[in-house]
Amino acid sequence: MSAWAETRLWLAQRASAAVLALCVAVHLATMIFAVRGGLSAADLLGRTRGSVGWAAFYSVFVIAVAIHAPIGLRTVAAEWLGWRGRVADGACALIGIALLVLGARAVAAVML
């Protein structure tokens, strides 16, 4: 990968990190409060089902994660496993797509 592309990859990771900072803060707060008195499916789905707000929120969350995680994994693979090059980049891109698909499925499951 060229320095040009690597710089933009780094920027994308930092930009998605900024978005995730907000998403994770909200998610942590939600979890900490939601788990009081035990977590039930009824509680969870009662909050998310049919809510446009939560749908939008979790959709942004999933997209940001699908960008952020693979770029980080690419760096770890290169530095700790010595895995570099087209195949490694391709594998990380596939992980991103997998997270997007699984995440979208999860969002749909609790929204619809």
Added chain:
Amino acid sequence: MSTLEVKVWRGGADGRFQTFPVPRRDAQTVLDVVTYIQRRLDPTLAYRFACRVGMCGSCAMTVNGQPRWTCRTHVTDVARKDTLEIAPLANLPIVRDLVTDMREFFDKWARARAQFQPTKTRRDDFARIEPASPARRAIDVAIECIGCGVCYAACDVVAWNRDYLGPAALNRAWTLANDTRDGAHRERLAAVAGDAGCHACHTHQSCTERCPKHLTPTASIAGLKRMTALAVLRGEL
């Protein structure tokens, strides 16, 4: 006075430690120890030094796992129960014993465009630099690097990523990136961007912890990250 048990690396990358007994002296430095071994015990020991007084950085070695200037390291500060372990600087090819091949270290300075590119001639007027300007202050804080290689030896990313330019080269590039007299600004930003450049730094701060001149390459590299990010957003990179 007691005797030190000093393990010294001998040979190349496939060498081994050899143990020497060295009498302890008052105010003894690790360089004194190495010198004693070479003069009195084994004249075949290879090592580098020059000024002996903490100005040139030539005597940098790994002492008990940490890269240091041996002339400025007192034995009392590092010896553990009268034992010492002395090895060549990490992350560099070993020439022999305690001597490393510094070529790659300096080649990376060139690759980072960490050299001044003049824009004026003797016929032009002097450049005007405001000493209190933020750019000049940023340079002043980072300019005292003498290229000793301690930060390079301390850096894990250098060990994990063969192409990584390293803290010293990037720190020097940062000082030049802030220099309004310099004419290679665009090429330099392109040279320090990417996985081989500033974007590979993970802020371990080992370089800043170990720098004998108390410089902060981590801060310089963060500055380069900001500069390159701004250049991308402006369409200049």
Added chain:
Amino acid sequence: MNAWSDRGHAAYWAFLVHRISGLALALFLPLHFVALAQALHGEVALEGFLRWTKAPLVEASEVALVFLLAAHLTGGLRLLFVEFVGWRSETQKALIATAGGAAVFCALAFALNLVQN
């Protein structure tokens, strides 16, 4: 050669926590998505799964995950600050301590709510 005794400083531990938490979260995320997708099979299916998560070992793992998520967040915020806002040598250790403390706080708040049934 002695390769590990140079790693004792705070920023190095902060890096390790950040990287390992990132790896752990990346591994956990697909499982999390699959678990939530249980709701596709109806509320009863999701409820059945949630009942399994009440086992003590699972609850302990959840607390650990919350810590890892909070730590990755606070450590990441620290990095964004150092990289984009600026560097002050005096506050480096304070930033690391604050990030660590905030993460522990989150994990403890979660654990407290979890056991308070």
